[in-house]
Amino acid sequence: MSVALAGILATLALAFVGVPLGFAMLIVGAVGFAAARGIEPALAMIAQLVIDNSANYGLSVLPMFVLMGVFVFRADISEELYDAANAWLGQLKGGLAQATIASSALFGAISGSSLAAAATMSKVAIPPMRRLNYHDSLSTGCVASAGVLAVLIPPSVPLIIYGILVDQDIRLLFIATIGPGLALTLLFMLAIWLTVLVRPGLGPRGPRRSLAEKFGALKSTWTTLLLFCGVFGGLYGGIFTTTESASIGAAGAFFIALARRKLGWTGFIGCLVEAARTTAMIFVVVFGAMTFANFIALSGMTATLVDWIQSMNLSATGVLVAIAIIYLVLGCLMESLSLMILTAPVFAAIVQPMGVNLLLFGVFVVMMIEIGMLTPPVGMNVFTVKTALPEVPLRTIFAGVMPFLAANVLCVALLLAWPRLALAPIGWLK
Amino acid sequence: MSVEAGRPPAAPGGPDVLDRVLGYACAAPLFFIAALTFLDVFARYLFAKPVQGSAEIVQFLMALTIFAALPLVTRHRGHISVSLVEGVLRGGALRAQRVLVDTASLAGCAVIAWQLHLQAGVYAQTGNKTIVVGLPMAPLAWAMCACAAGTCLIIALQIRRALRQ
Numbered sequence: 001m002s003v004a005l006a007g008i009l010a011t012l013a014l015a016f017v018g019v020p021l022g023f024a025m026l027i028v029g030a031v032g033f034a035a036a037r038g039i040e041p042a043l044a045m046i047a048q049l050v051i052d053n054s055a056n057y058g059l060s061v062l063p064m065f066v067l068m069g070v071f072v073f074r075a076d077i078s079e080e081l082y083d084a085a086n087a088w089l090g091q092l093k094g095g096l097a098q099a100t101i102a103s104s105a106l107f108g109a110i111s112g113s114s115l116a117a118a119a120t121m122s123k124v125a126i127p128p129m130r131r132l133n134y135h136d137s138l139s140t141g142c143v144a145s146a147g148v149l150a151v152l153i154p155p156s157v158p159l160i161i162y163g164i165l166v167d168q169d170i171r172l173l174f175i176a177t178i179g180p181g182l183a184l185t186l187l188f189m190l191a192i193w194l195t196v197l198v199r200p201g202l203g204p205r206g207p208r209r210s211l212a213e214k215f216g217a218l219k220s221t222w223t224t225l226l227l228f229c230g231v232f233g234g235l236y237g238g239i240f241t242t243t244e245s246a247s248i249g250a251a252g253a254f255f256i257a258l259a260r261r262k263l264g265w266t267g268f269i270g271c272l273v274e275a276a277r278t279t280a281m282i283f284v285v286v287f288g289a290m291t292f293a294n295f296i297a298l299s300g301m302t303a304t305l306v307d308w309i310q311s312m313n314l315s316a317t318g319v320l321v322a323i324a325i326i327y328l329v330l331g332c333l334m335e336s337l338s339l340m341i342l343t344a345p346v347f348a349a350i351v352q353p354m355g356v357n358l359l360l361f362g363v364f365v366v367m368m369i370e371i372g373m374l375t376p377p378v379g380m381n382v383f384t385v386k387t388a389l390p391e392v393p394l395r396t397i398f399a400g401v402m403p404f405l406a407a408n409v410l411c412v413a414l415l416l417a418w419p420r421l422a423l424a425p426i427g428w429l430k
Numbered sequence: 431m432s433v434e435a436g437r438p439p440a441a442p443g444g445p446d447v448l449d450r451v452l453g454y455a456c457a458a459p460l461f462f463i464a465a466l467t468f469l470d471v472f473a474r475y476l477f478a479k480p481v482q483g484s485a486e487i488v489q490f491l492m493a494l495t496i497f498a499a500l501p502l503v504t505r506h507r508g509h510i511s512v513s514l515v516e517g518v519l520r521g522g523a524l525r526a527q528r529v530l531v532d533t534a535s536l537a538g539c540a541v542i543a544w545q546l547h548l549q550a551g552v553y554a555q556t557g558n559k560t561i562v563v564g565l566p567m568a569p570l571a572w573a574m575c576a577c578a579a580g581t582c583l584i585i586a587l588q589i590r591r592a593l594r595q
Contacts, residue, residue, distance in 0.1 A: 018516050018531040020509030023538030030541065047545035055493040055570065057485040060463055063495060067464060240471065247467035254464075272457035273499075277508060280456070280499035285510050287542070338512045 004301035007032045011292065011342070021338050025288030032295035049290050053164075054283060057243065061170055062282060064246030065112055065155040067275040068231075071253035072111040074271055075262050078120040080220040081106050086128070087209045087217035094196035094203030096132060097142040100125040101149070101188045105181070106221075108150025110228055110253070112157050114373060118147030118381045122388035128206075135202040136392050138195060141400015144381040145188060148370040148408070153181040154232065155246070158337055158369055161282060162362045165289055165341065166348045169359075171235060171242045175429050176359045179421040180367065183414060187407035195403050223259070227252045236429050285341050293345040302349040309350070316354045320361075320416055323347055324368060331372025335380065340369050363422045364415060371408050374401045449502065456499035459491040466491070483563030490560075490570055497577035504535070504581045507588075528592040536585040543578035546571055 007028050014024035026046070034042035053059065085099035085106075092098060103125070104117045111117065121143045129139040151158055154174035163170040196203040209217075231249040234240035240248065257263040263271070296302065309319055330339050344365050348358055373381045382397050415421055466484055474480040481487075503509060519527050550571030552558075558567040 014534060015512045016514045018511055018513030018527060019534040020511045020531075020538075022509065023535045026538045026541070027534060043541070043545055043548075046541060047549045050542055050546065051493070051549060051571065051574075054496045054574070055489040057489050057492070060467065060488050060492050063460055063492070064464060064467065067460065239475075243467060244471045247464055248471060250464045251468045269453065269457050272460050273453040273502070276456035276460045276495050276499040277503050279460070280496050280503045281508055281510055283496045284500070284503075288538075334512055338510060341510075 003032060003035070004296055004299035007292070007295060007299070015338070015342075020284065021341060022284035022286075022288035025285075025292035025342075029288065029291035029293075029295040033291070033298060036295075036298050045294060046287075046291060049294075050287050053286055053290065059164060061243045061246045062157070062160050062164070063275055063279040064243065064250045065160065066157065066278045067271065068155065068246065068249035068253045069111040069113050069116065069157075070271045070275050071250065071257045071263070072107075072227075073113070073116045073120070074267060075253065075257035075260050077221075077224055077256065077260070078103065078107050078117075078124050081224060082121070082124045084217040084221045086206065087214045090206030091208040093200060093205055094138070094192045095206050096125065096129045096134060097138055097192045097196075097203050098189050100129075100139075100142050101146045101185060101192065104143075104146030105149045105153060105185045106224065106228070108147075108153045108156075109232070110224060110249075112150055112155040114147045114150040114370075114381060115384050117150045118144055118384040119388060121146060122385050126389065129203075132204055132206055134204070137396045137400035138192070138202045139400075140385050140389060140392050140397040141402070141404060142188075142192065144379070144385040144397055145374060145401050145404030145408075147381045147384070148373050149181065149185060149188070151370045151373065152177050152184060152363075152366055155249070156366060157282075158340060159362060159366050161286070161337070162340065162344055162365060164286055165293070165345050166358055166362065168362055172359050172426055173362050174232075174242075175236060175426050176363050176422040177366070178425045180363055180411060180415055183421060184367075184408065184411045187411050188404055191403040191407040223256050227256060238429070289341050289345060293349075296346055297349070302346065305350050306353050309354070316351065316356050317416055319351060319354060320356065320364060323351070324364075324412060324416075327365075327368035328371065328375070331368065332375050332377065334372075335378060336369040336372035339372060340365055357419070357423060359426065360415075360419050360422050364412065367408065367412050367415065371405065371412075374405050374408070449505070452498070452502040452505070456495055456502060459494040459498060463488050463491045463495065483560070483565075486560040486563050486565055490565060493570060493574055497574045500539075500577055500581045501584050504539075504584050509535070525592050525595055529589055532585050532589045532592065536582055536589065539578055539582050539585060543575055543582055546575035546578055550575055 011024050011028045014028065015021050030042050030046060033045060081103040082099060085102040086096060089095045089098040089102060100121055104121055107117050107120065108114070125143055126139050150156065154177055156177065159173050159177065160170055162168070163173050192203065227249065230252055231245050234248065235242060235245040254263070327339070348361055351361055352358055373379055376398050382394065382401060385397055386392065386394055466481065466487060470481045470484040515527060550568050553568035553571050559565060560567070
């Protein structure tokens, strides 16, 4: 136990100094493993682990979904999505903010990128809200918060990384996020409705559109809907494997970008390079995290922690609440994805013997990650919006995300109180 | 930094020759993964004739994509990191921090390169091949090792630059 704690502290120290997370975990994991079992087995373990995880057909799902996201971003389809959502919701009080939530959820469902959603929606959604005199706190807070829906709604890259690290079926993880994803979208809309109910001046109504205009706006989104249905209809319907769905998604997004004349040769190569770089970055962390997890498993720390928790007679829900508090605190100090990579394998090993379903735990962890993307002082999505709108004070954006943070916490509570929200669709679609 | 799908592609017009070479080196295997898997799906579902050994070829291409992109990521200091001190340090302290960080990265990467080198030797000796198409494992491990060694060289140059500043 003390060896494992020393290892964790050493990893944190290296990471905080600036050593890339993957290398920090790899070095400490290898040294710890070597101390327990000898240098030869530690080195052999690294070689096997690197080859097994890089030359792996199943893991090609990651670069394919990343590539799909890069092509979707390049295709520049967010404006049509926003216009369609705006045509249907814009005439409500706070309707443009509601439209931002709806279009971000759709954008997230085909791009998987929270930052891309926040960056894109900052450009697309905030100018019309400003023209209607929306308060900056509502417009910027809404855009920053809507971005996190992409972390939860498949194809979520953090969820894929969780699946790789904790060895869970990625298709089932995707299915498990359907309920919480829809619930969070509705809770965000409820948060806007309540905000403008209390302070109507924050989000006035937009112009009313005729039914013809509403359906006309939907027309331009058919390619997006086709891509979504092709990828996830095939996946959830059990027609395609996850890898096949991902490659269809990448190819579909490529053809959409090509048809919209957004993809020349340089852009095409740029998209491939960007996806390959992202893949390499993630896999370095995967190598490190797995080496580190082997060391932690060997140290016996998880078994000791499980015994200790059981001696305290804490229920599984009580442990999950304690983990949620740890994530809330650490999420204010660390970048969210790094936090998940460092902690998820350890926490999963603790909660699994207590009977917690690891698919449910994956959804729970990703939702906690989302919260970390909005909390001060290192909420990445808030900073993305701030970069796009430097004139808006950071304090205003953080104030704006507060109702959405509350909605996020409520959704986590709902998930813990009623796990079937995530698990029931797995039974229906398995 | 955070890593996610759909990040804005890198700004065009910037990369130098080495970036371009490294870029094509990692773009090519990724393109072939996408094309092969896509074709395999159509061949499988429409004509009931999947591409033979496609899973094994994709395995190879995956490893090549990851390791070919590694030098590029390292050259642009793009690894996922959590540094809490970088914005605070100045002058000599910042240089010392860079050297420390790069030395640790070099150690990690060198271990990977060394072990891949040993593993490639084992594969070459035993003549290890994939089951369906019979692709030899040794050349793949050598290629991965070469990319990891190239990454080590890039980090070593970064250390030298930091020391000379």
